[in-house]
Amino acid sequence: MSDTNTERGKLGSTITRRDMYFHEPRYRDHRWLETNWFTWTIPEQAMRGHVRAAFRTNLGVVESTCFVWDNPDPHAGAMGVLYSDKQSHVPMPVTNLDHYDLSSGLSVRMTQPLSEWEVRYEGSHDTRFDLHYRAMMPPLHVSETGTASEDQATIRHGHLDQMMHVTGNVRVRGVDYEINWPSPRDHSWSPRPESSSGYGFPMSGNFDYGSFGPEGQDFTFFVQTRNNWSDLRKGSVHNGYLIDGGELIRIKAGEGRYTYEADSWVVTALSYELEDEHGRIHNFEGKPKSFYRTGVGTLAVVEWRNRDGDVGWGEYNWHGDLYELQRIGKPPS
Numbered sequence: 001m002s003d004t005n006t007e008r009g010k011l012g013s014t015i016t017r018r019d020m021y022f023h024e025p026r027y028r029d030h031r032w033l034e035t036n037w038f039t040w041t042i043p044e045q046a047m048r049g050h051v052r053a054a055f056r057t058n059l060g061v062v063e064s065t066c067f068v069w070d071n072p073d074p075h076a077g078a079m080g081v082l083y084s085d086k087q088s089h090v091p092m093p094v095t096n097l098d099h100y101d102l103s104s105g106l107s108v109r110m111t112q113p114l115s116e117w118e119v120r121y122e123g124s125h126d127t128r129f130d131l132h133y134r135a136m137m138p139p140l141h142v143s144e145t146g147t148a149s150e151d152q153a154t155i156r157h158g159h160l161d162q163m164m165h166v167t168g169n170v171r172v173r174g175v176d177y178e179i180n181w182p183s184p185r186d187h188s189w190s191p192r193p194e195s196s197s198g199y200g201f202p203m204s205g206n207f208d209y210g211s212f213g214p215e216g217q218d219f220t221f222f223v224q225t226r227n228n229w230s231d232l233r234k235g236s237v238h239n240g241y242l243i244d245g246g247e248l249i250r251i252k253a254g255e256g257r258y259t260y261e262a263d264s265w266v267v268t269a270l271s272y273e274l275e276d277e278h279g280r281i282h283n284f285e286g287k288p289k290s291f292y293r294t295g296v297g298t299l300a301v302v303e304w305r306n307r308d309g310d311v312g313w314g315e316y317n318w319h320g321d322l323y324e325l326q327r328i329g330k331p332p333s
Helices: 322-328
Strands: 032-042 047-056 063-067 083-091 100-102 106-112 114-122 128-135 159-172 175-191 205-212 219-227 234-244 249-261 267-274 281-292 299-308 312-319
Touching: 032 299, 032 312, 047 106, 047 159, 047 281, 047 299, 063 281, 106 267, 106 299, 159 219, 175 205, 175 322, 205 281, 219 249, 219 267, 234 267, 267 299, 267 312
Parallel strands: none
Antiparallel strands: 032 047, 032 175, 047 063, 063 083, 100 106, 106 114, 114 128, 128 159, 159 175, 205 219, 205 312, 219 234, 234 249, 249 267, 267 281, 281 299, 299 312
């Protein structure tokens, strides 16, 4: 891995406006998938929402997913989810990704190219979102964010990440909440199977983030981590970035460490040590506060602390493989 922006090029120089639209799919490949993913966080409620539209462009259908959680019980399962709406065969819109409306109730508008979006959702059970997304950084292609462990990445093409400052309001099952906190969005395009095992090997990895300061504007870290099946207490950060006082910074190397509940695949604590491109070391300790677990994966709202004791908020987002977890049996102690 190169150590300087000069050698790798300026961060944010790869993605163009063209990448905000549908990409040409691989001919007749039914696995071709193009996704839009928007998220939001309410720290004081330990509440988080995900909105995802997954376009099977060769099949003419969209999987529309929206869910919200705030449950502190990691064992609550589907019964503990605050709101969930998954529709697997929504018709493809006739418009492009900069301006589309789905019959599932999701509407997306790119109001400023590469930097601002309006996302609205009209759901069931007295649930609706009205959100504004403003970019805190340019969108980064996965090829720009690799660390010294980038060879372990499971996503190597057709993917971008972008941290957004999210404002607006949501109504979830009749209760209103205000949104004012950073949260990531992403967009991907590639052939993708419908299960992790479809890649031909079992995968385990994280997409984790945390933001610090008033309205989360002082400092943010975002990492993608590969967990090794030989010891799931450790993970190698293969992609990521930092935003320090508005400056976008590469991560040179990083490691994650995870503590599990006895006899259960529940992370009770996690930490990251990250070295940035300037040689500085950043340490973060995380405590999950609410959980969304409907399968082998785990999503959690996390309260983070840095080495100075400052409190931040974000997410732990882990994806595992069912059959490999069954083989292992129980988490390492």
